[in-house]
Amino acid sequence: MSATSDQAHSVVAPSGASKTIAGALVIVYALVTIIPLVWIVMTSFKTPPDSIAYPPKLIFTPSIEGYCNLFTTRTRQTPEYIAALPPAETECDRVVRSRNMVIAGPSNVIPRFINSIVIAFGSTFLAVFLGTITAYGFSRFKVPLADDLLFFILSTRFMPPIAVAIPIYLMYRTIGLSDTQLGMILLYTAVNVSLAVWLLKGFIDEIPREYEEAALIDGYSRLHAFVKVVLPQAATGIAATAIFCLIFAWNEYAFAVLLTSGTAQTMPPFIPFIIGEGGQDWPAVAAGTTLFLIPIFVFTVLLRKHLLRGITFGAVRK
Amino acid sequence: MAEIRVEHLHKAFGDFVAVRDSSFTVADGEFFVMLGPSGCGKTTTLRMIAGLELPTSGQILLDGNDVTFNRASQRDIAFVFQLFALYPHMNVRRNIGFPLKCQGVPAREVRQRVEETARFLRIAHLLDQPVSRLAGGDRQRVALGRAIVRRPMAFLMDEPLGTLDTEFRDLMVRELRELHLRIGATTVYVTHDQLEAMAMADKIAVMSRGVIEQFATPQEIYDQPATMFVADFIGSPPMNFLPFRAGLPSGAVSVRVNGAEIAVPKLRESVAESDLALGVRPEHIRFDDASRLRGTVFDSEYLGTTQIVTVSTEHGQVKARLSSEVVARPGETVGLALRPERLSIFDRGSGRALRTALNQGAADG
Numbered sequence A: 001m002s003a004t005s006d007q008a009h010s011v012v013a014p015s016g017a018s019k020t021i022a023g024a025l026v027i028v029y030a031l032v033t034i035i036p037l038v039w040i041v042m043t044s045f046k047t048p049p050d051s052i053a054y055p056p057k058l059i060f061t062p063s064i065e066g067y068c069n070l071f072t073t074r075t076r077q078t079p080e081y082i083a084a085l086p087p088a089e090t091e092c093d094r095v096v097r098s099r100n101m102v103i104a105g106p107s108n109v110i111p112r113f114i115n116s117i118v119i120a121f122g123s124t125f126l127a128v129f130l131g132t133i134t135a136y137g138f139s140r141f142k143v144p145l146a147d148d149l150l151f152f153i154l155s156t157r158f159m160p161p162i163a164v165a166i167p168i169y170l171m172y173r174t175i176g177l178s179d180t181q182l183g184m185i186l187l188y189t190a191v192n193v194s195l196a197v198w199l200l201k202g203f204i205d206e207i208p209r210e211y212e213e214a215a216l217i218d219g220y221s222r223l224h225a226f227v228k229v230v231l232p233q234a235a236t237g238i239a240a241t242a243i244f245c246l247i248f249a250w251n252e253y254a255f256a257v258l259l260t261s262g263t264a265q266t267m268p269p270f271i272p273f274i275i276g277e278g279g280q281d282w283p284a285v286a287a288g289t290t291l292f293l294i295p296i297f298v299f300t301v302l303l304r305k306h307l308l309r310g311i312t313f314g315a316v317r318k
Numbered sequence B: 001m002a003e004i005r006v007e008h009l010h011k012a013f014g015d016f017v018a019v020r021d022s023s024f025t026v027a028d029g030e031f032f033v034m035l036g037p038s039g040c041g042k043t044t045t046l047r048m049i050a051g052l053e054l055p056t057s058g059q060i061l062l063d064g065n066d067v068t069f070n071r072a073s074q075r076d077i078a079f080v081f082q083l084f085a086l087y088p089h090m091n092v093r094r095n096i097g098f099p100l101k102c103q104g105v106p107a108r109e110v111r112q113r114v115e116e117t118a119r120f121l122r123i124a125h126l127l128d129q130p131v132s133r134l135a136g137g138d139r140q141r142v143a144l145g146r147a148i149v150r151r152p153m154a155f156l157m158d159e160p161l162g163t164l165d166t167e168f169r170d171l172m173v174r175e176l177r178e179l180h181l182r183i184g185a186t187t188v189y190v191t192h193d194q195l196e197a198m199a200m201a202d203k204i205a206v207m208s209r210g211v212i213e214q215f216a217t218p219q220e221i222y223d224q225p226a227t228m229f230v231a232d233f234i235g236s237p238p239m240n241f242l243p244f245r246a247g248l249p250s251g252a253v254s255v256r257v258n259g260a261e262i263a264v265p266k267l268r269e270s271v272a273e274s275d276l277a278l279g280v281r282p283e284h285i286r287f288d289d290a291s292r293l294r295g296t297v298f299d300s301e302y303l304g305t306t307q308i309v310t311v312s313t314e315h316g317q318v319k320a321r322l323s324s325e326v327v328a329r330p331g332e333t334v335g336l337a338l339r340p341e342r343l344s345i346f347d348r349g350s351g352r353a354l355r356t357a358l359n360q361g362a363a364d365g
């Protein structure tokens, strides 16, 4: 808690050579990570023929066809029918007609996107909420068999989703939760809550209990002290935990494929199966992926400060 | 302001007894210090008085009211923690005002009382600083401010100076004592530092392994230690023990330690043949060639006006505090004379001091 602890300082200043090597490694790593992302974004602005051209085109004329196809369903028409239509109102109309098709209606992408948002954020909120109070309980009170319980909580993460998916599928079908948002929220919460409890217990253990006790003596109730004193100090840990939970729920594929097909389907199982003329519509798939990246990107950037501080928690506090 | 009475307080954590049958009374306005080595149960006792820990058995009375099972918030006691426990997400002003906010005091009054308290503690200029920027001594003052601002019935302080530098500590000891004289609040202060305890306390309880060994004024504790533990814990260097074996009748005025006849305060009880020890403070020893208690000078440590001379005897090493003018060369054989009226006699089996003219009526705590 000293005033100088805002940054970690290495005692020995790095030499010029090691700086250069470190810099080079960072650049290589950044490229390895970023190239696929750039590729996806580029593909989303290609036409279907460009997207499967070989050798791959680095220079191409950008098109919004991928996005048009992502958001619409289309039907093939004769050139005469299309010629007889009133002039195209939007750029998408024009692009689609150039392929001898007309827009028949909106695609499912928006409901799927909403499903993803509702399920990922809903389950993240629940997991972090339950995780915080559970971790607080384990951290501050004498819980009988605490170690066994904590191990049990963690053990729910040992099994790969595939191993439990079928029993869960049968269970969900019986109680009417299959292919519902609620079902997916509960499932992701159950998976994430173990991570949340373990992460948050670490953070809360680090907060000296004297802080709450001071508040208790000063006249606050336990709950009040928790809200006013513990939560603000655990904010960093809560933010870090929320990001981890959200990333899992947002990207989760195996359960989503098996347990959702229609109304509650999320983006991950939806995107790969966007079909165009004669197979996969790669620009539309890439467009879906690009859109899919935005919310998690925004969320992570917003909480970035907390995340960094959260990861280096022990180092910063002392 | 209040009297704190603790009766037969007992606290066990599973099989481990942290506090064993503690009883003491802190009079209204008294500065009471619990002194003992780390792990002896001081914090646990304090936490029970505060209501942060429930006793296994026993009673705590505040001004005659049984509060043993009351919540911490219902006891009107302020607690200064070892780590100060200032809220890092609040500035000094909000830290000090926090207890008042808890109690729903109107904002205007909070402001006024916080400023009054800050002036009192000479930290008014720091009010709008974040606590993370404060130096140790100022953090301590803020922690005190948070306690004072409530005007509680009593203060509990758990080693509040433990993390400060030595020089700062001396300053804060004086400030705390001054503060106590000005406010006059009943205070229970925990420390493992005998100098702090001696400098501040009206009454001291010396604890060891969950047991209060002696509860008395600083002077009584120093001059008439009730147990060998207290005699050894207090004083620097601590009391010397000369072991011997004897049976003593009540009324005896001397003991034989390895052939040397040594005058002692008149015994007020009789003991059967057993292992005993003669306790003597370093400053109650002088060189005397006529004495039959002999030894060789081993070393001397110069302290300005006095020196600590270590003498090897057949009873082990004995430390004497002598004037620096006394010449003590290592290897020299000397006789030691002990001041009869200041000697204590202990039963080595139980560690208890025998009742003598020295401690009669004071040491049986």
Ligand SMILES: Nc1ncnc2c1ncn2[C@@H]1O[C@H](COP(=O)(O)OP(=O)(O)O)[C@@H](O)[C@H]1O
Binding pocket: B013, B016, B018, B036, B037, B038, B039, B040, B041, B042, B043, B044, B045
């Ligand atoms: N919550 C607890 N559970 C188990 N043992 C404890 C607990 N609190 C304190 N103790 C034990 O009780 C003993 C006394 O502790 P404490 O009162 O903190 O000592 P002190 O403050 O005198 O250093 C120590 O040995 C400590 O390990």
Ligand SMILES: [Mg+2]
Binding pocket: B039, B042, B043, B044, B158
């Ligand atoms: Mg302690």
